[in-house]
Amino acid sequence: xxxxxxxxxxxxxxxxxxxxxxxxxxxxxxxxxxxxxxxxxxxxxxxxxxxxxxxxxxxxxxxxxxxxxxxxxxxxxxxxxxxxxxxxxxxxxxxxxxxxxxxxxxxxxxxxxxxxxxxxxxxxxxxxxxxxxxxxxxxxxxxxxxxxxxxxxxxxxxxxxxxxxxxxxxxxxxxxxxxxxxxxxxxxxxxxxxxxxxxxxxxxxxxxxxxxxxxxxxxxxxxxxxxxxxxxxxxxxxxxxxxxxxxxxxxxxxxxxxxxxxxxxxxxxxxxxxxxxxxxxxxxxxxxxxxxxxxxxxxxxxxxxxxxxxxxxxxxxxxxxxxxxxxxxxxxxxxxxxxxxxxxxxxxxxxxxxxxxxxxxxxxxxxxxxxxxxxxxxxxxxxxxxxxxxxxxxxxxxxxxxxxxxxxxxxxxxxxxxxxxxxxxxxxxxxxxxxxxxxxxxxxxxxxxxxxxxxxxxxxxxxxxxxxxxxxxxxxxxxxxxxxxxxxxxxxxxxxxxxxx
Numbered sequence: 022x023x024x025x026x027x028x029x030x031x032x033x034x035x036x037x038x039x040x041x042x043x044x045x046x047x048x049x050x051x052x053x054x055x056x057x058x059x060x061x062x063x064x065x066x067x068x069x070x071x072x073x074x075x076x077x078x079x080x081x082x083x084x085x086x087x088x089x090x091x092x093x094x095x096x097x098x099x100x101x102x103x104x105x106x107x108x109x110x111x112x113x114x115x116x117x118x119x120x121x122x123x124x125x126x127x128x129x130x131x132x133x134x135x136x137x138x139x140x141x142x143x144x145x146x147x148x149x150x151x152x153x154x155x156x157x158x159x160x161x162x163x164x165x166x167x168x169x170x171x172x173x174x175x176x177x178x179x180x181x182x183x184x185x186x187x188x189x190x191x192x193x194x195x196x197x198x199x200x201x202x203x204x205x206x207x208x209x210x211x212x213x214x215x216x217x218x219x220x221x222x223x224x225x226x227x228x229x230x231x232x233x234x235x236x237x238x239x240x241x242x243x244x245x246x247x248x249x250x251x252x253x254x255x256x257x258x259x260x261x262x263x264x265x266x267x268x269x270x271x272x273x274x275x276x277x278x279x280x281x282x283x284x285x286x287x288x289x290x291x292x293x294x295x296x297x298x299x300x301x302x303x304x305x306x307x308x309x310x311x312x313x314x315x316x317x318x319x320x321x322x323x324x325x326x327x328x329x330x331x332x333x334x335x336x337x338x339x340x341x342x343x344x345x346x347x348x349x350x351x352x353x354x355x356x357x358x359x360x361x362x363x364x365x366x367x368x369x370x371x372x373x374x375x376x377x378x379x380x381x382x383x384x385x386x387x388x389x390x391x392x393x394x395x396x397x398x399x400x401x402x403x404x405x406x407x408x409x410x411x412x413x414x415x416x417x418x419x420x421x422x423x424x425x426x427x428x429x430x431x432x433x434x435x436x437x438x439x440x441x442x443x444x445x446x447x448x449x450x451x452x453x454x455x456x457x458x459x460x461x462x463x464x465x466x467x468x469x470x471x472x473x474x475x476x477x478x479x480x481x482x483x484x485x486x487x488x489x490x491x492x493x494x495x496x497x498x499x500x501x502x503x504x505x506x507x508x509x510x511x512x513x514x515x516x517x518x519x520x521x522x
Contacts, residue, residue, distance in 0.1 A: 041171035042155035049179040061391035064188025071190040076106035091396035111282035143187040150201030157208035182380035203227040211446035242276025251452025298473025370418035376477040446507035
């Protein structure tokens with residue numbers, strides 16, 4: 022009897038280890054782990070943005086060894102006494118940094134922080150996201166083609182252009198990870214999965230973390246609220262509808278709070294670059310445009326400048342710049358300028374579109390300083406997917422607009438067919454695509470209006486991230502023959518409450 026039970030357990034274990042989701046997670050873990058943890062380790066050097074995340078959370082650069090831009094810095098000091106620094110912006114990233122510090126102090130040192138601890142934390146959550154996403158895309162089917170889906174997930178998301186962010190203090194790792202979880206959760210909710218409330222909880226938590234991780238993500242609250250509206254077709258009981266209404270209010274409140282809690286110092290940096298690296302960048306006579314907008318033409322000299330650069334035409338922190346320049350315009354002023362000057366707006370959006378698939382940050386080095394490495398050296402380890410997409414993906418904003426229009430029309434048809442045939446999954450796909458399309462186009466607009474062309478690879482990361490999730494789901498649907506209609510096992514009647522609700 023015991024032998025039979027043991028045999029059953031062995032068979033069950035073999036089946037688990039051969040599942041697409043386990044194999045995808047294992048292979049991705051090996052590929053990414055080699056890059057992150059085998060010396061000389063890879064990650065991103067500090068471009069100056071790390072200060073926003075580290076000081077407030079009790080970490081500081083060890084000055085005798087610290088360099089900007091050239092090399093990844095593996096070690097930082099942990100503050101031992103009173104921390105006088107205040108947060109430059111409200112960010113959920115601090116949760117991950119503080120947890121990494123706690124683990125570092127528990128297992129390594131109370132005075133020195135090894136960046137691999139934050140990398141390890143992201144690594145674990147990321148592999149969980151890959152497992153979750155693979156499960157969602159292969160749910161309810163046992164076809165051998167599921168291994169092709171798992172292979173494509175590895176090809177896309179084990180690409181080091183994503184994982185290089187993990188050994189850094191950029192906020193982007195949190196965005197990448199949460200998008201995997203919320204994307205997988207919404208797919209599963211459409212497939213009439215078990216434990217819907219638990220899956221919805223994952224979706225809601227991931228959405229809130231994504232919105233609050235950085236100020237630029239505040240508008241995502243609108244897209245995610247739209248996506249949450251689609252869940253009214255999944256959860257049909259009255260109490261669950263109240264839960265969805267509360268969730269939408271929570272998402273919108275999180276977006277408002279993220280934007281409202283920006284400090285004046287951080288806002289000043291963004292406003293400066295919005296003008297110098299945006300509005301003025303492509304203008305032949307920037308002084309005249311400023312003058313027509315009620316700003317002194319002398320500030321046209323700031324055209325092309327990056328905040329914090331060593332040499333500037335005017336002191337970037339002077340009272341004159343703040344009073345006579347930065348206080349003279351706001352988001353509405355910039356948006357109005359671009360609406361009045363559509364050609365300039367298109368030129369700026371085309372600049373952004375050129376970097377639409379530039380995930381890897383090109384301005385900094387990827388390597389730890391070690392024998393055989395040189396300043397600004399960048400890795401090309403397992404970057405085939407992003408190299409292909411970056412090389413062949415059209416680099417005009419018109420293409421992205423056309424692509425989004427085609428996807429919108431296609432999925433509106435799918436949504437209509439789903440509503441007509443009582444197919445919950447198809448309706449939710451429609452809402453998801455509408456939300457993703459607004460994320461893509463909104464990211465372009467917010468990046469340009471909010472910070473000009475500065476750090477576009479980071480600011481536009483939601484574009485390739487969202488497109489990759491779209492590519493994966495379309496690929497899975499085509500393989501499962503479920504693009505226009507869901508599989509029969511995933512069909513759920515809209516007029517009948519689900520037992521799992």
